[in-house]
Amino acid sequence: MSEATVDATVDSSRRTWLITSCAMGGVGAAAVAVPFVSSFQPSERAKAAGAAIEVDISTLQPGEKRVVEWRGKPVWIMRRTPEQLAALEKQEDQLADPNSDRKTYPTPEYAKNRHRSIKPEVLVAVGICTHLGCSPGDKFTPGPQPSLPDDWQGGFLCACHGSTFDVAGRVFKNKPAPDNLEVPPHYYLSDTTLLVGEEKKA
Amino acid sequence: MAEFKEISPDAPLGQKALNWVDNRFPLSKLFNEHMAEYYAPKNFNWWYIFGSLALLVLVIQIVTGIFLVMHYKPDATTAFASVEYIMRDVPWGWLIRYMHSTGASAFFVVVYLHMYRGLIYGSYRKPRELVWVFGCAIFLVLMAEAFMGYLLPWGQMSYWGAQVIVNLFSAIPFVGPDLALLIRGDFVVGDATLNRFFSFHVIAVPLVLLGLVVAHIIALHEVGSNNPDGVEIKATKDDKGIPLDGIPFHPYYSVHDIFGVSLFLMVFSAIVFFAPEFGGYFLEYNNFIPADPLVTPLHIAPVWYFTPFYSMLRAITSEMMYALIACVLLGALLGVVKARLNMVMKGAVVGSAVVLVALMLAIDAKFWGVVAMGGAVVILFFLPWLDNSPVKSIRYRPSWNKWLYLVFVINFLILGYLGVQPPSPVGERVSQVGTLFYFGFFLLMPWWSRLGEFKPVPSRVTFHPH
Numbered sequence: 001m002s003e004a005t006v007d008a009t010v011d012s013s014r015r016t017w018l019i020t021s022c023a024m025g026g027v028g029a030a031a032v033a034v035p036f037v038s039s040f041q042p043s044e045r046a047k048a049a050g051a052a053i054e055v056d057i058s059t060l061q062p063g064e065k066r067v068v069e070w071r072g073k074p075v076w077i078m079r080r081t082p083e084q085l086a087a088l089e090k091q092e093d094q095l096a097d098p099n100s101d102r103k104t105y106p107t108p109e110y111a112k113n114r115h116r117s118i119k120p121e122v123l124v125a126v127g128i129c130t131h132l133g134c135s136p137g138d139k140f141t142p143g144p145q146p147s148l149p150d151d152w153q154g155g156f157l158c159a160c161h162g163s164t165f166d167v168a169g170r171v172f173k174n175k176p177a178p179d180n181l182e183v184p185p186h187y188y189l190s191d192t193t194l195l196v197g198e199e200k201k202a
Numbered sequence: 203m204a205e206f207k208e209i210s211p212d213a214p215l216g217q218k219a220l221n222w223v224d225n226r227f228p229l230s231k232l233f234n235e236h237m238a239e240y241y242a243p244k245n246f247n248w249w250y251i252f253g254s255l256a257l258l259v260l261v262i263q264i265v266t267g268i269f270l271v272m273h274y275k276p277d278a279t280t281a282f283a284s285v286e287y288i289m290r291d292v293p294w295g296w297l298i299r300y301m302h303s304t305g306a307s308a309f310f311v312v313v314y315l316h317m318y319r320g321l322i323y324g325s326y327r328k329p330r331e332l333v334w335v336f337g338c339a340i341f342l343v344l345m346a347e348a349f350m351g352y353l354l355p356w357g358q359m360s361y362w363g364a365q366v367i368v369n370l371f372s373a374i375p376f377v378g379p380d381l382a383l384l385i386r387g388d389f390v391v392g393d394a395t396l397n398r399f400f401s402f403h404v405i406a407v408p409l410v411l412l413g414l415v416v417a418h419i420i421a422l423h424e425v426g427s428n429n430p431d432g433v434e435i436k437a438t439k440d441d442k443g444i445p446l447d448g449i450p451f452h453p454y455y456s457v458h459d460i461f462g463v464s465l466f467l468m469v470f471s472a473i474v475f476f477a478p479e480f481g482g483y484f485l486e487y488n489n490f491i492p493a494d495p496l497v498t499p500l501h502i503a504p505v506w507y508f509t510p511f512y513s514m515l516r517a518i519t520s521e522m523m524y525a526l527i528a529c530v531l532l533g534a535l536l537g538v539v540k541a542r543l544n545m546v547m548k549g550a551v552v553g554s555a556v557v558l559v560a561l562m563l564a565i566d567a568k569f570w571g572v573v574a575m576g577g578a579v580v581i582l583f584f585l586p587w588l589d590n591s592p593v594k595s596i597r598y599r600p601s602w603n604k605w606l607y608l609v610f611v612i613n614f615l616i617l618g619y620l621g622v623q624p625p626s627p628v629g630e631r632v633s634q635v636g637t638l639f640y641f642g643f644f645l646l647m648p649w650w651s652r653l654g655e656f657k658p659v660p661s662r663v664t665f666h667p668h
Binding site for chain 2 (some may be wrong): 020034038040042043046050067071072073109127131132133134135136137146147158159160161162173174175176177
């Protein structure tokens with residue numbers, strides 16, 4: 001490089017325009033990226049598929065669990081036996097959030113109780129572990145068994161990472177899952193018909 | 203620009219054609235720079251085959267992939283059936299698919315060995331930092347490629363594996379849930395997810411991968427290969443400027459590598475023909491069941507090459523967080539007492555430690571599990587700046603270093619084994635110790651790599667003609 005160019009004074013007007021053009025070019029590139037990134041969002045069709053579903057629970061036997069699909073997720077509807085309901089009290093000191101106070105998956109007011117449901121015996125919960133989204137399995141037989149503590153009272157076990165829940169979907173302490181199972185918005189259309197996916201309008 | 207080169211009209215046709223091309227495109231120049239006049243150290247041992255093998259597997263994956271796409275359907279309702287169609291009805295389709303699925307595992311086998319070679323011989327040290335960094339980027343991209351490819355057969359393992367990994371992103375505070383939604387394109391893994399993963403797996407990620415491979419090789423050929431002695435062969439040159447301990451890559455190593463390739467292909471073919479599922483490790487048995495969004499298989503585990511990192515994810519429980527907080531506090535204390543820093547820097551160390559501990563208490567262990575899993579890969583990028591050893595190769599490091607590297611490898615294998623197993627209390631403890639060791643190995647490297655009695659490094663490579 002020759003001496004002249006090294007010592008040449010900076011033409012500040014040119015530099016200003018250079019910086020402005022680069023900035024404008026950057027803005028343009030960012031604007032073009034918007035539609036592409038937006039296309040990653042759920043499509044209108046996927047959003048529309050989230051409608052509420054009606055479930056008839058008249059044939060649900062005590063101790064039976066039924067799985068229905070809502071927004072592509074498994075929703076458990078389970079009629080608990082009196083023994084299972086009684087067991088809910090026994091291990092509350094081992095639960096991470098016995099009163100369902102955490103806000104990540106807010107529990108609706110009508111399910112903020114020990115059995116986490118409107119009718120004490122009927123559990124309605126999204127069967128997706130709050131850790132990483134596996135669907136926990138049924139472990140209703142009390143007593144010692146593989147992967148479970150010796151004083152097990154019956155509940156659910158997520159086989160993926162070992163999180164355990166009681167029959168009200170409340171998570172035990174010191175497990176990877178931080179939250180209780182989500183209770184979806186729901187209400188009873190009649191004594192035996194449930195609507196999952198909507199709150200009762202006042 | 204090079205001079206236009208005239209050639210004798212009596213020259214053979216081949217030479218004339220080459221000259222015609224060379225005047226318009228640097229064909230001979232490129233060949234010489236990267237093959238015939240690229241001088242590689244003459245003391246390479248068998249560890250040095252895995253780079254060539256990785257390139258071979260890349261070619262196998264691209265070619266078999268192109269043919270699989272001709273028959274595969276990226277649609278949640280037909281994907282599983284189209285894979286079975288390839289396996290049963292497409293002539294020789296089973297072979298092409300098994301080559302692709304075995305190739306995926308083979309890729310990780312050779313890449314892990316290739317990285318280990320770099321680790322023990324200090325191939326990441328100055329001036330090869332960028333070779334290493336590009337290589338780590340290749341490893342990261344390869345993991346993304348393998349993960350997205352695994353969703354495509356749309357079996358139970360594909361589905362729930364993707365569900366778990368995408369949900370990892372939702373653990374990030376504030377933006378997580380929206381980010382997971384953007385990745386899935388739906389509220390759960392579904393058709394939209396399958397379609398975009400297909401697009402990423404067959405075009406976007408392979409393009410990035412190819413670009414990084416080219417950058418990796420260009421950077422390597424700029425600085426020259428390291429060798430088992432960690433001696434710079436460019437430091438001793440003959441009067442023509444050729445390294446005395448170097449031999450031209452072509453024909454010496456090109457021919458030599460054909461031997462390694464033959465051995466590799468024997469093993470590869472044996473697996474493809476006799477054990478393509480490899481006992482459920484290369485193709486998991488649960489993946490022969492079509493994806494069912496309502497039922498998680500009782501035991502889900504990632505494919506073997508992800509399991510060491512998966513173990514670290516599982517190891518971070520709320521109990522483990524107290525151990526990690528203790529580590530952070532201890533680190534800050536050491537920084538204040540031992541490190542030669544001025545008061546401002548020490549204040550910064552204490553301040554950042556306090557902020558970190560506050561975050562660790564405030565955010566769920568789930569998020570920190572994700573951080574640990576990602577950090578386990580990201581930390582590799584920093585290896586060139588973590589190692590303070592005065593010598594490169596393990597040959598001239600203190601003897602106890604060999605034991606340390608052995609423990610590191612065994613620890614990595616144990617973590618891998620635990621990642622395949624269902625969760626258990628004993629396994630959890632072991633994986634927590636293993637995770638601490640893994641990170642300790644790297645984070646304490648600036649300290650331990652300086653310790654001990656180093657052996658004198660020769661000025662020329664050790665080489666015994668045979």
